[in-house]
Amino acid sequence: MTTAIAPHEEPKRHQIMAWSADDIGFQKVELSPGKVMAFNRIFHDEIVMLAFTNSTWRSEQNGRDYLETPQHVVIRDAGQIYSAKLEETSGRAAPECREIYLSRERFTRLMAQSEDALPPLDFSNPCIDDPQVRALFVTTHQAFERGDCLLEASTQLSWLMARMAQASSGRAVQISAARCQKRSRLAIDYLRENFYRKVTLEDLARVCEANPYVLLRQFKAEQGVTPHEYLMAYRLYKARHYLRAGLSSAEVALMCGFSDQSHLIRRFKQRLGVSPGSIVGKPV
Structure with a gap:
């Protein structure tokens, strides 16, 4: 259920923190309950991976509707036109969205390093419902946020890419x-x-x-x-x-x-x- 706002109380603004590391972009957004957030037919030049905490979104791309929940990791291809709207927030903790932005060149390099060991990501369905992918996404994002060990962070990213490719495509790592x-x-x-x-x-x-x-x-x-x-x-x-x-x-x-x-x-x-x-x- 959406958190209630007292009458005449102005909702706080969404808090956005953005940074980059190892040629990768990161963003963490603290969502304000009661504050509308919606995007209408936009796209990113980068490949985007994101996950929510205590919030649910409704999105549309390629003529299909999707419900993006805290159980999902959402992936969008570079140049993918989409719309999304914050559906509801829940829980006592502040709703949060963590995002990773990979340029097409950086993504291609990561996949090429696998020497065909990784299956290609399937971007046709943006919602990946896999607990291991969800956990790896969060630990990867947090590792880059701390910034105290680049080898740990880049290792977490490799584990994430491998599991995400496997879960997205339904094919095993070879x-x-x-x-x-x-x-x-x-x-x-x-x-x-x-x-x-x-x-x-x-x-x-x-x-x-x-x-x-x-x-x-x-x-x-x-x-x-x-x-x-x-x-x-x-x-x-x-x-x-x-x-x-x-x-x-x-x-x-x-x-x-x-x-x-x-x-x-x-x-x-x-x-x-x-x-x-x-x-x-x-x-x-």
């Missing part, structure tokens, strides 16, 4: 065993040598001369963790070494590839259960 060469050692060496840099999955795949989707699966199968999880473990290992040497947390954060000191502290507490300050001067 990975040829002939291409699954042993690349984990090369990937580990590169991560250790460049732990202080911003590393993307594209960088890693290029160094390993491997399909990124194959590399992800093979690395996880052989090491038990993803490349970004390995990178984070190595960064924390180096951070402990530098802290014991007497360097400050702020210095260590920059030296080990963390976005800032708070990122270092957050990862320490997540992985080690303690703050960086408790490590100083203590053998680990």
Whole structure:
């Protein structure tokens, strides 16, 4: 049910936050209950993926009507003419819409990297009703929003694209065993040598001369963790070494590839259960 607005009370404006990272556009919109939001026969130059929280939309494209709910991830092809209207909001939390914008060139590059492992996305039905796609979309968007580990974010995007292509087309991901060469050692060496840099999955795949989707699966199968999880473990290992040497947390954060000191502290507490300050001067 749509949230009620008291008489004569002016609804708040929708709050929009937009940013870009790794040549990808992102947007997060906090919807104001009671405030009309509608789009009539518009299109984007980019491929758009979006998901809603606590709101339902009614849309139309190619002469067909769709009900877009919080269970869906919605995809629209570049240049697709569509109309959409906010149907209702629900829940106590503020309704929200998260969006990812991929240029046609960026999308083509992502798909080409799979070396035909991924089936093509089917844009004829904009609504993908798949819990795993929904969860991957949210974690991918949040990873880019935090911006503290580009390898983690680009890895999440690859998982999202793979699952979305599979759910959209109804076809399985096809990975040829002939291409699954042993690349984990090369990937580990590169991560250790460049732990202080911003590393993307594209960088890693290029160094390993491997399909990124194959590399992800093979690395996880052989090491038990993803490349970004390995990178984070190595960064924390180096951070402990530098802290014991007497360097400050702020210095260590920059030296080990963390976005800032708070990122270092957050990862320490997540992985080690303690703050960086408790490590100083203590053998680990």
